[in-house]
Amino acid sequence: MFGDYSLSDLGAIFAMQGFAGLILFSVFLLMALGLAIIFGQMGVINMAHGEFMILGAYVTWLTSNFFQAHLPALFGGYFFVAMVLAFFASGALGMLVEWGLIRHLYKRPLDTLLATWGLSLILQQCYRSIFGAREVGVDLPQWMLGSFQVTDAIQIPINGVFVMVLTILITCAVAYILYWSRWGRQVRAVVQNRVMAGAVGINTEKVDRYTFALGCGVAGVAGSAFTMIGSTGPTSGQLYIVDTFLVVVFGGAASLLGTIASAFTISQAQSTLEFFLSGSMAKVITLLAIVGILMLRPQGLFALKVRK
Amino acid sequence: MLQISGLHVAYGQSEVLHGLDVAVAPGEIVAIMGRNGMGKTTLMKSLMGIVPTKSGSVRMDGTEVSGLRSWERVAHGLAYVPQGRMIFSTMTVEENIETGLVASGDKAVSDDIYELFPVLLEMKKRRGGNLSGGQQQQLAIARALATKPKVLLLDEPTEGIQPSIIREMARTLKRIRDERALSIVVSEQVLSFALDVADRVLVIENGEIIRDDARAGINEAEIAKHLSI
Ligand SMILES: Nc1ncnc2c1ncn2[C@@H]1O[C@H](COP(=O)(O)OP(=O)(O)OP(=O)(O)O)[C@@H](O)[C@H]1O
Numbered sequence: 001m002f003g004d005y006s007l008s009d010l011g012a013i014f015a016m017q018g019f020a021g022l023i024l025f026s027v028f029l030l031m032a033l034g035l036a037i038i039f040g041q042m043g044v045i046n047m048a049h050g051e052f053m054i055l056g057a058y059v060t061w062l063t064s065n066f067f068q069a070h071l072p073a074l075f076g077g078y079f080f081v082a083m084v085l086a087f088f089a090s091g092a093l094g095m096l097v098e099w100g101l102i103r104h105l106y107k108r109p110l111d112t113l114l115a116t117w118g119l120s121l122i123l124q125q126c127y128r129s130i131f132g133a134r135e136v137g138v139d140l141p142q143w144m145l146g147s148f149q150v151t152d153a154i155q156i157p158i159n160g161v162f163v164m165v166l167t168i169l170i171t172c173a174v175a176y177i178l179y180w181s182r183w184g185r186q187v188r189a190v191v192q193n194r195v196m197a198g199a200v201g202i203n204t205e206k207v208d209r210y211t212f213a214l215g216c217g218v219a220g221v222a223g224s225a226f227t228m229i230g231s232t233g234p235t236s237g238q239l240y241i242v243d244t245f246l247v248v249v250f251g252g253a254a255s256l257l258g259t260i261a262s263a264f265t266i267s268q269a270q271s272t273l274e275f276f277l278s279g280s281m282a283k284v285i286t287l288l289a290i291v292g293i294l295m296l297r298p299q300g301l302f303a304l305k306v307r308k
Numbered sequence: 309m310l311q312i313s314g315l316h317v318a319y320g321q322s323e324v325l326h327g328l329d330v331a332v333a334p335g336e337i338v339a340i341m342g343r344n345g346m347g348k349t350t351l352m353k354s355l356m357g358i359v360p361t362k363s364g365s366v367r368m369d370g371t372e373v374s375g376l377r378s379w380e381r382v383a384h385g386l387a388y389v390p391q392g393r394m395i396f397s398t399m400t401v402e403e404n405i406e407t408g409l410v411a412s413g414d415k416a417v418s419d420d421i422y423e424l425f426p427v428l429l430e431m432k433k434r435r436g437g438n439l440s441g442g443q444q445q446q447l448a449i450a451r452a453l454a455t456k457p458k459v460l461l462l463d464e465p466t467e468g469i470q471p472s473i474i475r476e477m478a479r480t481l482k483r484i485r486d487e488r489a490l491s492i493v494v495s496e497q498v499l500s501f502a503l504d505v506a507d508r509v510l511v512i513e514n515g516e517i518i519r520d521d522a523r524a525g526i527n528e529a530e531i532a533k534h535l536s537i
């Protein structure tokens with residue numbers, strides 16, 4: 001498949017596709033981060049995670065519409081506002097879901113799987129009723145549309161770089177919260193041993209609720225980024241949940257560095273292969289490679305070494 | 309300080325504790341002796357709210373705590389060093405101790421905890437899981453002390469620890485009691501340790517307290533009889 005291209009062409013193609021994959025990387029990373037936080041914290045596999053992302057996407061769309069209609073002068077900055085709103089909207093919904101549904105099912109992991117799957121269907125129908133079945137897209141502000149011309153053959157899309165920088169900042173913030181803040185210490189204690197965490201005085205229920213909300217909020221931000229590479233419809237989230245699971249498993253659950261590395265690898269592999277092959281073929285090859293690697297390294301790319 | 313009365317605890321249908329009555333005075337060290345499977349751990353867990361209470365009452369300073377969650381009981385002054393230590397193995401020694409600060413509201417670990425356990429100061433940045441068993445035991449006690457408890461519960465602290473260290477632990481526990489004026493309830497199978505450390509020795513058998521002797525004038529042979537199989 002590489003036969004028809006010269007070496008310098010190939011280099012340019014890889015670079016271009018690599019940068020084109022930046023937004024996909026951002027979406028994967030944020031989604032996986034949210035999913036991993038929730039799974040690591042309470043052992044809940046959130047099947048509705050994609051719908052939390054789509055809520056963020058809809059919020060971004062609404063914000064962009066609002067700015068277009070009422071504050072056209074500030075349209076260039078709508079994305080920042082949208083991200084913050086997306087975070088809080090998805091986070092608030094997450095908190096509500098944890099309180100109303102998840103916390104009653106902590107001792108029944110299989111039931112949480114079913115319950116969150118049911119929730120994803122309910123949310124999809126809600127989106128359909130509220131926003132309509134048609135997919136919606138946002139207009140990007142002018143300054144995000146162009147690209148940096150690096151060489152004749154290589155262009156870097158501005159919005160890709162922008163979203164990636166924001167994603168890295170968010171990832172750093174999450175890392176800070178989990179590894180260096182007092183709150184994060186409580187979260188990690190609960191993850192390690194819920195019963196013992198309670199017995200040293202940590203309010204595990206509160207930790208659960210806020211952690212679930214954090215994971216969902218980060219998914220909402222992923223939704224904001226998502227509006228730049230796809231149009232938003234009631235079921236758009238479904239397409240991403242499987243990829244996100246892959247990222248988490250491949251990276252090795254409970255390892256932030258692993259999640260980053262794996263989101264990067266998978267998004268880049270997909271984006272690069274898509275140039276040469278059809279989208280579904282690219283997926284198949286990525287999947288096969290991951291399965292192969294996981295057979296050799298079942299614990300994922302990164303795993304903590306410590307005596308249990 | 310701590311008042312347990314008519315405490316019944318069951319796992320599902322099978323009742324393990326059949327109405328315990330124990331009162332612990334301020335500053336008192338009480339040892340609860342008993343063979344394997346007699347209900348020592350169950351008692352500790354039910355005091356901490358890890359295993360639900362079937363009936364009866366547990367009072368801290370007169371406040372009923374038997375319906376409360378674990379962390380609420382910690383806020384009322386109970387602290388727990390479980391059998392098997394249960395330290396947070398991927399967190400550093402320092403972070404392990406800091407988990408106890410949530411309950412006390414302190415900003416940093418106070419120096420007197422490290423004074424009590426100098427090893428922990430040396431190993432501050434090591435992961436808890438990489439400590440030896442004896443060091444983990446000290447860490448578990450330090451973590452419990454960080455919550456500023458009024459009653460410290462220890463479940464078989466001597467398990468898997470060599471005799472010379474056991475004697476040192478008895479000294480440490482008494483020092484903790486003297487310096488912090490707290491009460492200590494410790495479950496034990498090693499009689500010499502209990503006699504070393506306790507003001508009062510209880511014997512639990514099949515979920516009931518069958519002996520309650522003050523340390524002075526205790527009949528060792530009588531108690532030893534209940535501990536041998
Ligand atoms: N989770 C559980 N479910 C059912 N029964 C239990 C459970 N845990 C303990 N038991 C039973 O309760 C009884 C008391 O157990 P417990 O762990 O309190 O004993 P122990 O005095 O702490 O023993 P050891 O000295 O071996 O630690 C035992 O008969 C045990 O089989």
Ligand SMILES: [Mg+2]
Pocket residue numbers: 348349350391463464
């Ligand atoms: Mg026990």
